[in-house]
Amino acid sequence: xxxxxxxxxxxxxxxxxxxxxxxxxxxxxxxxxxxxxxxxxxxxxxxxxxxxxxxxxxxxxxxxxxxxxxxxxxxxxxxxxxxxxxxxxxxxxxxxxxxxxxxxxxxxxxxxxxxxxxxxxxxxxxxxxxxxxxxxxxxxxxxxxxxxxxxxxxxxxxxxxxxxxxxxxxxxxxxxxxxxxxxxxxxxxxxxxxxxxxxxxxxxxxxxxxxxxxxxxxxxxxxxxxxxxxxxxxxxxxxxxxxxxxxxxxxxxxxxxxxxxxxxxxxxxxxxxxxxxxxxxxxxxxxxxxxxxxxxxxxxxxxxxxxxxxxxxxxxxxxxxxxxxxxxxxxxxxxxxxxxxxxxxxxxxxxxxxxxxxxxxxxxxxxxxxxxxxxxxxxxxxxxxxxxxxxxxxxxxxxxxxxxxxxxxxxxxxxxxxxxxxxxxxxxxxxxxxxxxxxxxxxxxxxxxxxxxxxxxxxxxxxxxxxxxxxxxxxxxxxxxxxxxxxxxxxxxxxxxxxxxxxxxxxxxxxxxxxxxxxxxxxxxxxxxxxxxxxxxxxxxxxxxxxxxxxxxxxxxxxxxxxxxxxx
Amino acid sequence: xxxxxxxxxxxxxxxxxxxxxxxxxxxxxxxxxxxxxxxxxxxxxxxxxxxxxxxxxxxxxxxxxxxxxxxxxxxxxxxxxxxxxxxxxxxxxxxxxxxxxxxxxxxxxxxxxxxxxxxxxxxxxxxxxxxxxxxxxxxxxxxxxxxxxxxxxxxxxxxxxxxxxxxxxxxxx
Numbered sequence: 234x235x236x237x238x239x240x241x242x243x244x245x246x247x248x249x250x251x252x253x254x255x256x257x258x259x260x261x262x263x264x265x266x267x268x269x270x271x272x273x274x275x276x277x278x279x280x281x282x283x284x285x286x287x288x289x290x291x292x293x294x295x296x297x298x299x300x301x302x303x304x305x306x307x308x309x310x311x312x313x314x315x316x317x318x319x320x321x322x323x324x325x326x327x328x329x330x331x332x333x334x335x336x337x338x339x340x341x342x343x344x345x346x347x348x349x350x351x352x353x354x355x356x357x358x359x360x361x362x363x364x365x366x367x368x369x370x371x372x373x374x375x376x377x378x379x380x381x382x383x384x385x386x387x388x389x390x391x392x393x394x395x396x397x398x399x400x401x402x403x404x405x406x407x408x409x410x411x412x413x414x415x416x417x418x419x420x421x422x423x424x425x426x427x428x429x430x431x432x433x434x435x436x437x438x439x440x441x442x443x444x445x446x447x448x449x450x451x452x453x454x455x456x457x458x459x460x461x462x463x464x465x466x467x468x469x470x471x472x473x474x475x476x477x478x479x480x481x482x483x484x485x486x487x488x489x490x491x492x493x494x495x496x497x498x499x500x501x502x503x504x505x506x507x508x509x510x511x512x513x514x515x516x517x518x519x520x521x522x523x524x525x526x527x528x529x530x531x532x533x534x535x536x537x538x539x540x541x542x543x544x545x546x547x548x549x550x551x552x553x554x555x556x557x558x559x560x561x562x563x564x565x566x567x568x569x570x571x572x573x574x575x576x577x578x579x580x581x582x583x584x585x586x587x588x589x590x591x592x593x594x595x596x597x598x599x600x601x602x603x604x605x606x607x608x609x610x611x612x613x614x615x616x617x618x619x620x621x622x623x624x625x626x627x628x629x630x631x632x633x634x635x636x637x638x639x640x641x642x643x644x645x646x647x648x649x650x651x652x653x654x655x656x657x658x659x660x661x662x663x664x665x666x667x668x669x670x671x672x673x674x675x676x677x678x679x680x681x682x683x684x685x686x687x688x689x690x691x692x693x694x695x696x697x698x699x700x701x702x703x704x705x706x707x708x709x710x711x712x713x714x715x716x717x718x719x720x721x722x723x724x725x726x727x728x729x730x731x732x733x734x735x736x737x738x739x740x741x742x743x744x745x746x747x748x749x750x751x752x753x754x755x756x757x758x759x760x761x762x763x764x765x766x767x768x769x770x771x772x773x774x775x776x777x778x779x780x781x782x783x784x785x786x787x788x789x790x791x792x793x794x795x796x797x798x799x800x801x
Numbered sequence: 802x803x804x805x806x807x808x809x810x811x812x813x814x815x816x817x818x819x820x821x822x823x824x825x826x827x828x829x830x831x832x833x834x835x836x837x838x839x840x841x842x843x844x845x846x847x848x849x850x851x852x853x854x855x856x857x858x859x860x861x862x863x864x865x866x867x868x869x870x871x872x873x874x875x876x877x878x879x880x881x882x883x884x885x886x887x888x889x890x891x892x893x894x895x896x897x898x899x900x901x902x903x904x905x906x907x908x909x910x911x912x913x914x915x916x917x918x919x920x921x922x923x924x925x926x927x928x929x930x931x932x933x934x935x936x937x938x939x940x941x942x943x944x945x946x947x948x949x950x951x952x953x954x955x956x957x958x959x960x961x962x963x964x965x966x967x968x969x970x971x972x973x974x
Contacts, residue, residue: 236972238969238970240951240963240967240969243950243951244949244951244952244953247948247949247950247951248949251948251949255918263941264918268887268916268918271888272918354888354890384953384954384963385953385954385962387953388922388949388952388953389954389956390893390921390922390923390925390926390952390956391890391893391894391897391922391925391926391956392890392893393890393893393922394887394888394889394890394893394919395890396890460954460962468894468897471890471891471893471894472866472891472894472895476889476891506901506902510955511955511960511961511962511965512954512955512962515964515965517964518964518965518969520971521964521969521970521971522971524971524972525971525972527972
């Protein structure tokens with residue numbers, strides 16, 4: 234993975250000194266809260282219901298075991314012993330003191346990490362495919378480009394006070410695992426007919442109040458031009474994006490208002506001035522950065538391991554785990570393993586300090602000391618020998634990260650919701666926990682098969698509910714919490730925005746509502762048809778009819794409160 | 802006379818910024834005698850009279866564009882960009898365009914809600930003068946110009962990105 238040189242270290246060091254002084258001036262009241270707000274946001278610090286939340290960048294989701302151990306250290310020393318992995322491949326801590334933040338940044342800097350631009354109206358952390366570099370369906374490894382763009386976006390002077398936040402995702406595989414269609418800019422690394430490498434450029438996707446899929450504004454952008462072309466997009470957006478209403482300030486609203494064709498034309502005009510200028514990427518720089526993402530030292534292995542096959546035959550639990558949590562690898566004899574952070578009774582994406590240390594050890598022992606964070610809020614060991622899978626499973630099981638549910642109903646995407654977040658209209662975690670409780674039968678879950686349930690506590694859509702096969706959105710009605718349900722949303726190559734099935738439900742009704750939706754699917758599905766295919770074939774009508782046909786019973790949440798129901 | 806930051810030093814300044822009250826209109830407002838920075842709209846609407854004077858310069862509001870002044874840009878030794886709120890980032894692109902696209906080489910001054918923690922970025926896109934908000938300590942604010950000694954990407958101040966300027970290490974094989 235990428236390693237800092239003296240320049241990267243210098244920039245991070247100066248950032249910490251700058252932020253330490255900003256915190257000091259805030260505490261001394263030399264800075265008002267209004268003046269301090271964007272400064273701390275651009276360092277990942279939000280003020281939430283109880284304390285500050287610190288969001289640490291995991292650039293394009295890659296981290297080393299050493300970095301994971303520092304996450305554990307921060308969780309122990311400065312938080313309450315755990316952290317929360319997010320849908321943008323970052324980690325956030327929910328119980329941070331402002332005074333401690335500069336010291337935390339020092340810990341992070343020692344392992345080449347930071348919290349820069351993880352929040353605020355600026356270019357955010359670049360996200361990518363969690364299987365980049367190892368995926369069997371990868372066309373071009375996107376990581377060198379992701380790192381080059383990380384550096385380009387870091388402290389870009391002109392685009393630090395944009396109308397609104399700005400998210401860039403990059404994918405290099407046939408299947409889009411980076412959700413590029415719902416990003417402000419979604420890049421796909423592709424070959425043109427001549428076999429040259431470049432990008433298909435999408436802009437104006439997003440979720441929130443106005444979910445829109447991005448529009449392709451350029452089918453092929455030669456790789457050398459990625460920074461100048463993005464600069465042109467950002468300059469148009471910085472000048473013309475709306476600033477009068479924060480709900481209409483994302484680039485998607487601008488692109489929609491003037492039309493993708495007109496927007497594309499404006500970008501081309503803007504670009505003409507800077508194209509081929511010194512910001513053009515050089516082959517030498519691309520090669521230098523790519524050298525950090527070289528192939529690890531793989532052993533020559535047979536495609537099939539006999540002991541592994543035997544374990545699978547004899548141990549159904551192991552076989553289930555392999556079926557859901559083990560992913561194909563481009564090198565024979567290797568697999569990628571997804572460690573599930575979706576265990577019953579635990580908020581989706583949470584990991585304890587003890588689990589982080591354990592997972593770091595697993596990475597050292599079995600996967601070249603590297604890890605990835607997925608945008609579904611799980612962790613990945615990307616390079617595991619098939620012959621080690623059984624041992625990995627047994628160890629992972631003993632630490633609660635081997636729930637065989639990747640891609641299943643209980644592998645939910647879920648934001649922190651009303652338990653933590655000041656923006657939320659409703660809690661999300663307790664609903665997720667209740668649904669997980671209801672669907673605790675593994676055979677049933679495996680029978681239901683591939684399904685994505687995404688849940689957001691408010692319209693900001695951090696839980697990506699618009700693109701969930703089932704989407705749940707917390708809404709506020711007369712001061713109480715209700716949940717709106719949509720179906721038919723999808724991410725990836727067949728990205729689609731879900732449709733709302735009808736009036737919203739109380740928290741207690743939600744497990745039953747999900748159960749009824751699943752019953753319609755099981756009743757009406759054709760052979761081997763996935764949930765998403767059934768919903769897209771039938772539309773919402775049969776689901777709607779069945780869900781609302783009879784009164785929906787309420788399940789009592791069996792805990793005092795969401796925050797306290799969770800034990801670590 | 803007020804103090805401003807110019808070319809990394811605190812200097813006293815003789816220019817007055819003309820801001821219109823609600824009753825005043827850009828076509829009719831009387832531009833006072835002496836060195837005055839007038840709103841772009843005043844310049845555009847009273848150009849014939851103002852062009853006779855050598856003590857006039859122009860400020861852009863954040864919703865205006867460098868191209869609105871076009872051919873006149875070269876006439877001025879000073880242009881200013883107003884930040885109605887420090888969090889309104891349009892002024893950065895106005896400055897960049899004035900410098901890069903229209904080749905403005907005179908003094909480019911940030912006015913309005915100009916604060917210490919934005920100065921470094923402002924300087925990068927082409928500002929070389931800063932009228933720090935009156936209630937702030939200008940001696941404190943000037944420290945904001947030196948927050949960083951290195952930068953990755955190009956802007957007005959750095960024509961070459963870091964990867965063209967520095968010898969950077971690749972992975973050790």
